[in-house]
Amino acid sequence: MVKHAKPNLSVNIGSLVLRNPVMVASGTFGYAEEFKGLLDLKKLGAIVTKTITIKPRHGNISPRTCETPAGMLNSIGLENPGIDSFIKNKLPFLKKLGIPIIVSIAAEDDPGEFYILVGQLDKINEVCAIELNISCPNMQKNKLISQDAGETSALVSAVRKLTKKCLITKLSPNVTSISDIALAAQEAGSDAVALINTLSGMSIDVYKRASKIGSWVGGLSGPAIRPIAVKMVWEAYNKIKIPIIGMGGIMDIENALEFFFAGSTAISVGTANFINPRASLEIISGLEKYMADNGILNLSNITGKLKACED
Amino acid sequence: MVKHAKPNLSVNIGSLVLRNPVMVASGTFGYAEEFKGLLDLKKLGAIVTKTITIKPRHGNISPRTCETPAGMLNSIGLENPGIDSFIKNKLPFLKKLGIPIIVSIAAEDDPGEFYILVGQLDKINEVCAIELNISCPNMQKNKLISQDAGETSALVSAVRKLTKKCLITKLSPNVTSISDIALAAQEAGSDAVALINTLSGMSIDVYKRASKIGSWVGGLSGPAIRPIAVKMVWEAYNKIKIPIIGMGGIMDIENALEFFFAGSTAISVGTANFINPRASLEIISGLEKYMADNGILNLSNITGKLKACED
Amino acid sequence: MEAVQLKAKIISNKKLKCNYWYLEFDSRIIAKSALPGQFIEVKTGNGIDPLLRRPISVHSVSGTQVKLVYEVIGKGTQILSERKPGAFLDVIGPLGNGFEYNRLTKKLDKQKTILVAGGMGVAPLVFLAEKIKSHRPVVLIGARNKEQVLCAQEFKDLGCKVIITTDDGSLGFKGRVTELLKGFLSENQKTGKPEHIYACGPQPMLKTVVQISRENNIASQLSLETHMACGFGVCLGCVVSTKTGYKRVCKDGPVFMGKELIW
Amino acid sequence: MEAVQLKAKIISNKKLKCNYWYLEFDSRIIAKSALPGQFIEVKTGNGIDPLLRRPISVHSVSGTQVKLVYEVIGKGTQILSERKPGAFLDVIGPLGNGFEYNRLTKKLDKQKTILVAGGMGVAPLVFLAEKIKSHRPVVLIGARNKEQVLCAQEFKDLGCKVIITTDDGSLGFKGRVTELLKGFLSENQKTGKPEHIYACGPQPMLKTVVQISRENNIASQLSLETHMACGFGVCLGCVVSTKTGYKRVCKDGPVFMGKELIW
Numbered sequence A, B: 001m002v003k004h005a006k007p008n009l010s011v012n013i014g015s016l017v018l019r020n021p022v023m024v025a026s027g028t029f030g031y032a033e034e035f036k037g038l039l040d041l042k043k044l045g046a047i048v049t050k051t052i053t054i055k056p057r058h059g060n061i062s063p064r065t066c067e068t069p070a071g072m073l074n075s076i077g078l079e080n081p082g083i084d085s086f087i088k089n090k091l092p093f094l095k096k097l098g099i100p101i102i103v104s105i106a107a108e109d110d111p112g113e114f115y116i117l118v119g120q121l122d123k124i125n126e127v128c129a130i131e132l133n134i135s136c137p138n139m140q141k142n143k144l145i146s147q148d149a150g151e152t153s154a155l156v157s158a159v160r161k162l163t164k165k166c167l168i169t170k171l172s173p174n175v176t177s178i179s180d181i182a183l184a185a186q187e188a189g190s191d192a193v194a195l196i197n198t199l200s201g202m203s204i205d206v207y208k209r210a211s212k213i214g215s216w217v218g219g220l221s222g223p224a225i226r227p228i229a230v231k232m233v234w235e236a237y238n239k240i241k242i243p244i245i246g247m248g249g250i251m252d253i254e255n256a257l258e259f260f261f262a263g264s265t266a267i268s269v270g271t272a273n274f275i276n277p278r279a280s281l282e283i284i285s286g287l288e289k290y291m292a293d294n295g296i297l298n299l300s301n302i303t304g305k306l307k308a309c310e311d
Numbered sequence C, D: 001m002e003a004v005q006l007k008a009k010i011i012s013n014k015k016l017k018c019n020y021w022y023l024e025f026d027s028r029i030i031a032k033s034a035l036p037g038q039f040i041e042v043k044t045g046n047g048i049d050p051l052l053r054r055p056i057s058v059h060s061v062s063g064t065q066v067k068l069v070y071e072v073i074g075k076g077t078q079i080l081s082e083r084k085p086g087a088f089l090d091v092i093g094p095l096g097n098g099f100e101y102n103r104l105t106k107k108l109d110k111q112k113t114i115l116v117a118g119g120m121g122v123a124p125l126v127f128l129a130e131k132i133k134s135h136r137p138v139v140l141i142g143a144r145n146k147e148q149v150l151c152a153q154e155f156k157d158l159g160c161k162v163i164i165t166t167d168d169g170s171l172g173f174k175g176r177v178t179e180l181l182k183g184f185l186s187e188n189q190k191t192g193k194p195e196h197i198y199a200c201g202p203q204p205m206l207k208t209v210v211q212i213s214r215e216n217n218i219a220s221q222l223s224l225e226t227h228m229a230c231g232f233g234v235c236l237g238c239v240v241s242t243k244t245g246y247k248r249v250c251k252d253g254p255v256f257m258g259k260e261l262i263w
């Protein structure tokens, strides 16, 4: 009976095949080692590393995080050990896990840095995909690459020439039209887009009359932004053909399903990792159960399958 | 002693003088009559009416609202009786209150509709100010006027020629750079900008596999969006000179103070009116107390007065 | 009477059975003015989760006390069920139009009025039955199963004739309350058919009730439910389509005449 | 030992005095491995308000039970204080490095160790005092007033010499605990000065303690507090500046050597 047929959770993202569609979002899972003992890492669909730059970055002054209604602000400022130290000290542990590793990278000043980073990562077999973080709100830039369709397309097509690996472009929600940017990434050869990075936000301690974040502004994440993220996934889904990796406030299976119905091929768990380190695994088993209970054999049968609401 | 000096809550917005800086936001207070008996309307700094169009509008299909984490989505679709019926049936009650009345207006199809609406309102003494709603996400437009600096500036300067009344331009947060749009409104002669309207959002009922909103997409409001709104007020404050009317998730005096420190000259209470109809009055008395306790004689002493955060 | 916002003392908040609870709060002003079919907007907890108030019908009124019956189905009602007697509940009410019965029932003979309740739908009908008990209304109650049949005794105590049906037949007839209504009407063809139906329950049930009442041309009043952001007519979020355009369920309703609705 | 996430049964959750509460939960695995200065990340309630966990120090351990002492200052601690015994608390722990004492204190004579606690700062120091009680540490406690002096008896029961000071002089000396520390050090110049200071409390106090310990060149260990999003080293949100760059208070700390910190 359909009800008992084993559902197939695997999905393809460009050349990348995932055993299940649940990843952990960049910057919310470190380099996985921190979660050793808190969950069985081998069960994850994929791990996206904290964003790496060429040189080590110390990151922004503290305080770097604060809580907001149903969300949080962060301004870490891409603190990371730099690509060489990452490869030497962090990658070995990740390789041992035997699950797809997606390395997130960013440029500090010059888009050209992406070429160098991609060049180095292209040589490493265990790196299954590269995520271009052109949407980090915490680097005191007045404009992000992903806030301009032209710059996005220029960068992606340049990088595309440098690697055959699966390329994921991560976009910022702080734009007038997410689908225009997503389309630009697709046309430039990106294998997928990751939606969404954090929204620029600010929270004020009225007693200190100061921003709660040391670098004044931070990126908003968590359940508060979920409706914004779901809407952007839905909007992009209706305009582009490449897979969408949906994220933004996913805490449990119900939230994850919203993103699949809105058009996500895979989803990413972010802030939830801080609150419930097992959230991602609970979503995987929840997804298996949901598909079995509803006789859904393949995820493609739910991705984007949104009905009109009859009152 | 300073502590006991009576603080002065009045603020100026263009030609408009408010006894206190606390308004109620368009669409969350109807035409005030609905709140009769729930609070003393005469104490409000100003009332902004539900947005009015030339013709009556039936609005969008239901369901029109749903709850989200620390927020809500709405897709009312500017249901309103039209300008003539508004003037005939709604305005008389508002006039009797003897407090500043700000009429919010929008065009259904053609920006030219704004000229007609402004023409009619310009003749009415009790209308102290006109708010140009060029940022309603619920009219199934692919682009809003306030999502384009050029269109914003064109509309505002055209309207500016038609009236000497205080002109407030209400902007959408769904833009790449809020300060660019705010600047365009200022240069075109707007007396103030109102920040922010709702963010485009979507929420899915995973059991029905349908959007919880009948018209699929809605506008996100409530505490969830406060950090986004505060950031946009702060960003605009650092770029423009005209007053900012700040709003977005203001529930109490603490929230209101965030907006003043971020650069608001006045603030507007929206979604909170549904949950605590007295929120606006509690904020007014809270503001009086805060100023008295801190020896602040004038609101200009806190607007935009944000300190760097020492850890 | 205009609705008021106040902090009312919780007198009791007890589990009835299954997930059904009843709560009594003290408010002379609301108790005095509340009418059958009206509801209260309750701030179930402090804080912002859930953010919005929850609408709950006035189940009945005694002295200065207002009684609510509610089912715990989610966050808000869960938190409400955890509130302790003695604590203060932030309420706005009474809200909505309520059932129309004085003018209507005055001329009716006994047993000419039928109350149809589906599940939680009994809540507002008890209050109504109290007001028109002199007319000995017939009450048809439908529920999923025996455990979920509510308030039957209360209706009986008011002198109503009560007929029960359950989806699984674990109590009374087996089947939906709308089928029960059909049967009841055909049986009573001869004895002179009822002249007014009051109904409250899930939307699909109400739609069927409207059909039945039209087929038998009997006047009907339905108490509707929609998602409500404000509950007092200001957000325009709760509309339903009627012959005269969109109407607000919270303010123009929640009670509508069957003939008004476009169903 | 690696930290674990588990649902631990609440054994007791009682008000101590003022806004101070203590809570005991049962977890053999955490009780067995927790060290003084380590902390627990507690999900204070279900739901998303507040969204994040709250870090609370291990106050002490007895058998399979872990004891926390906390002050109700906001949403999270308020909700925590409403949790009932028998319910299950979602905790992650033990977290952080904890105080270093074995190697250090082995060679020390009695009364050569000073514990300096400001306000809630007593919480982790009780556990430490227990471990090094054979060295008869001297405990300096500072609080706003008499009511807010915590755990004094517990330290005495462990055989510690306890000296108290309050801002308003309502108990013990009048003044800040850092002044008390200064005084204590000058007095004991002759009798051979202390050789190690452990301190926990508000940041301004800790900064002064570091100064004092530097002036008197005494080694010091401080337990720091910062806002924490995760508590287990992954978000990089809780950093403090040290001579060797930014360090995570939750993972590399919360205990730091005075000489490491750039203060």
Ligand SMILES: Cc1cc2nc3c(=O)[nH]c(=O)nc-3n(C[C@H](O)[C@H](O)[C@H](O)COP(=O)(O)OP(=O)(O)OC[C@H]3O[C@@H](n4cnc5c(N)ncnc54)[C@H](O)[C@@H]3O)c2cc1C
Binding pocket: C039, C050, C054, C055, C056, C057, C058, C069, C070, C071, C072, C073, C074, C075, C076, C077, C078, C120, C123, C124, C224, C225, C226, C227, C228, C254
């Ligand atoms: C005028 C009116 C009178 C009402 N009277 C009563 C009453 O007397 N007793 C009572 O128990 N309930 C009554 N209700 C329904 C009650 O308001 C909802 O059950 C309640 O709001 C659910 O809140 P929650 O946070 O517990 O559930 P939520 O977490 O908000 O929702 C849980 C689930 O229930 C669904 N749901 C939420 N609201 C409704 C609704 N209005 N109708 C149907 N499904 C819903 C949601 O879609 C979700 O799937 C009334 C509703 C209205 C509009």
Ligand SMILES: Cc1cc2nc3c(=O)[nH]c(=O)nc-3n(C[C@H](O)[C@H](O)[C@H](O)COP(=O)(O)OP(=O)(O)OC[C@H]3O[C@@H](n4cnc5c(N)ncnc54)[C@H](O)[C@@H]3O)c2cc1C
Binding pocket: D039, D050, D054, D055, D056, D057, D058, D069, D070, D071, D072, D073, D074, D075, D076, D077, D078, D120, D123, D124, D224, D225, D226, D227, D228, D254
């Ligand atoms: C490693 C560590 C160990 C701790 N151990 C204990 C303990 O044993 N007992 C105890 O009572 N508390 C302890 N704390 C502090 C405790 O975590 C906070 O008091 C708690 O998070 C406040 O949560 P809340 O939701 O009640 O207050 P919130 O609503 O989050 O905040 C209320 C007010 O308190 C302020 N505040 C919040 N967190 C902190 C903080 N970490 N330090 C100072 N002010 C803060 C906020 O800025 C706000 O003004 C510890 C903190 C850390 C980092």
Ligand SMILES: Cc1cc2nc3c(=O)[nH]c(=O)nc-3n(C[C@H](O)[C@H](O)[C@H](O)COP(=O)(O)O)c2cc1C
Binding pocket: A025, A026, A027, A028, A050, A051, A074, A076, A078, A104, A133, A136, A170, A196, A197, A198, A220, A221, A222, A223, A225, A247, A248, A249, A250, A268, A269, A270, A271, A272, D235, D237
């Ligand atoms: C503390 C923190 C650090 C983050 N760091 C990164 C990062 O380095 N690179 C990146 O692409 N996104 C980063 N993000 C964004 C997340 O990957 C994710 O896009 C965003 O948080 C929305 O998902 P969520 O609401 O589930 O957290 C970070 C988010 C948080 C909360």
Ligand SMILES: Cc1cc2nc3c(=O)[nH]c(=O)nc-3n(C[C@H](O)[C@H](O)[C@H](O)COP(=O)(O)O)c2cc1C
Binding pocket: B025, B026, B027, B028, B050, B051, B074, B076, B078, B104, B133, B136, B170, B196, B197, B198, B220, B221, B222, B223, B225, B247, B248, B249, B250, B268, B269, B270, B271, B272, C235, C237
């Ligand atoms: C139900 C609802 C209806 C609204 N209708 C309008 C409107 O007609 N015109 C308008 O300019 N803004 C409208 N808004 C937006 C509010 O005025 C306000 O900008 C927004 O809700 C953010 O503030 P808040 O978070 O305090 O609600 C509406 C908001 C809500 C929730």
Ligand code: FES
Binding pocket: C227, C228, C229, C230, C231, C232, C233, C234, C235, C236, C237, C238, C239, C248, C249, C250, C251
């Ligand atoms: S719920 Fe707001 S108008 Fe009915």
Ligand code: FES
Binding pocket: D227, D228, D229, D230, D231, D232, D233, D234, D235, D236, D237, D238, D239, D248, D249, D250, D251
């Ligand atoms: S709180 Fe996340 S790294 Fe310390």
